Amino acid sequence: MPDSSTRPRxxxxxxxxxxxxxxxxxxxxLSASARALVQISTHFDEAPLAYLLSAFAGLVYLSATVGLAVGGIRGRLIALVSCSIELIGVLAVGLLSIADAVAFPDDTVWSKFGSGYGYVPLVLPFIGLWWIWRHRPRPGDASS
Amino acid sequence: MNGPLSVATIIAALVLAAWYLLRSALNRAPSRFDLLAAVVLSALVAVLVVVAVVGLFDGSRPSDTATFAGYLITTIAFTPVAAYLARLEPTRWGSLILGIACLVIPVLVLRLQQIASVTGA
Incomplete structure (x- = not known):
């Protein structure tokens, strides 16, 4: 990245x-939480597992957003944990939704590795984790 | 919801998206013109949303009115939020923010059309 040299550490x-x-x-x-809200409030009985997963995914994205916005050591930790859960979630749900379609009669954000969202949910945690890793506290930093 | 206004919005958003992504790729921060274009797009989207809201009061409502309303609120608020974030970020990433926003707008408009086409008559 050409701008990394001008960007303070x-x-x-x-x-x-x-x-x-x-x-x-x-x-x-927003989209995962809103989707879960609609699904749970209107037809929860059809696919409880999928809808609870939608809600869980919404919470994970929300906490990652908050972590990034807060920043600092605590924000970084929140974002790190959220992105890790997100990565595990999208891989696990992606695999399960293909292997065991019966348990997932309705889609979630993470179904089929996020194909309904242009596979962005699959790519996003990698970029997020890379970015957080790049911002790890370094031994020389006063704040660490 | 299916009128020429939607088509115009989608095309305008896609053209702007290409422009912003190019700017970002060339390592350019959003210029005054870029931010102004985002404001114009916001206005276009706002008109679209107002037309849709007026449409709710005469004749057929989408069967899923709550979701429709949620999408309308998201749609009208979305571009201004992205433009605000882009203004805070006077680097190539600001241009990328605008580019991503302009890619999301067509999705929102298409979803609105989809929800509007299912009327519970």
Whole structure:
């Protein structure tokens, strides 16, 4: 990245590419939560597991958004945990929804590795984790 | 919801998306013109939403009115939020924010059309 040389090392987690991630995580937090809300409030009995997973995914995206926005050591930790859960979630649900379609009669954000969302849910945690890793506290930092 | 206004919005958003992504790829921060274009797109989207809201009060409502309303609120608020974030980020990433926003707008409009086409008559 050409701008990495001009970007201060201690720049906040939520600036630069981090702000792009903030927007994308925000979009997913909203869409997954809203989807879960509609599904659970209107036809919960049809696929309870899938709808609870939708709600869980919404919460994970929400906490990742908050972590990125808060920044600092605590925000970074929140974002790190959220993105890790997100990665495990999208891989596990992606595999299960293909292997055991009966348990997932209705889609979630993470079904089939997020194919309904242009596979963005599959790519997003990798970018998020890479960005958080790049912002790990370094031995020389006063704040670490 | 299926009128020329929707088509115009989608095309405008896609053209702008291409422009913003190009700007980001060339390592350019959003210029005044870029931000102004985002405001114009916001206005276009706002008109679309107002037309849709007026449409709710005469004749057929979508069977899923609550979801429709949720999408309308999201749609009208979305571009201004993205433009605000882009203004905070005077780097290539600001252009990328605008580019992503302009890719999401057509999805929102298409979803609105989809929900509107299912009327519970």
């Amino acid at each position: 201690d720049a906040a987690l939520g600036t630069g590419l981090g702000r792009v991630l903030l927007l994308v995580y925000g979009i997913f937090a």
